[in-house]
Amino acid sequence: MIRSATLSDLSALANLFDQYRVFYRKDSDIPAAxxxxxxxxxxxxxxIYVAEIAGELVGFTQLYPIFSSTRMRRLxxxxxxxxxxxxxxxxLSLQLLDQTKKHCRETRACGVMLExxxxxxxxxxxYPRAGFQQNEGSNFYEWTNNE
Known part of the structure; x- marks a missing residue:
């Protein structure tokens, strides 16, 4: 089942989030998570949406609102x-992505982007199986604040 996360999910969600961060080569830090x-x-x-099986959280997705100036809508x-x-x-990943797209439609946003x-x-x-297209017309740049 896919549903919105609540504060009562915090401990289990933090454990999943920590595993996610470790996958991306970050140090484990469950209290900070x-x-x-x-x-x-x-x-x-x-x-935040969570995937739950038999009362146990087994997955999640997290979305942040941003805006498209050219489309003048939320993204x-x-x-x-x-x-x-x-x-x-x-x-489950496809179900979480379907919920993400549903949320996009419900909030009348212009789309969902990811990296x-x-x-x-x-x-x-x-992501292509879920209908996402790679944007090959743009370059992605990042500046990191090392202070």
Whole structure:
């Protein structure tokens, strides 16, 4: 079942979020993950959907609102998507992405954008299957504040 995350999900969600971060070569830090997610849920500055099987959280996606000036509409940034490795292959990622697209339509946003590493073979196969198209007409740049 896919549903919106609540504060009562915080502990289980933080564990999944920590695994997601470790996948991207970050140090494990469950207390910080829990605080980060608590802030997102409390402040309402992101939208988090969870995948639940038999009362256990097994996956999540997190969306952040941004805006497209040229389209003059909201745009959602799909920043995080993770399904526990033991639960992969059951279509949960596609269900989370379907919920993301439903949320986009319900909020009358112009679309959903995401970024994944070139080395993320699972994601790079998943997103086109879910109807996402790679934007080859743009360059992605990043500036990192090292202070």
């Amino acid at each position: 829990e605080q980060f997610l608590k802030d997102r849920l409390t402040l309402g500055d992101s939208v 959602w940034l799909l920043n995080d998507l993770f399904v526990h490795p033991a639960q992969r292959g059951q279509g 994944t590493e070139k080395s993320n073979t699972i994601g790079n196969r998943l």
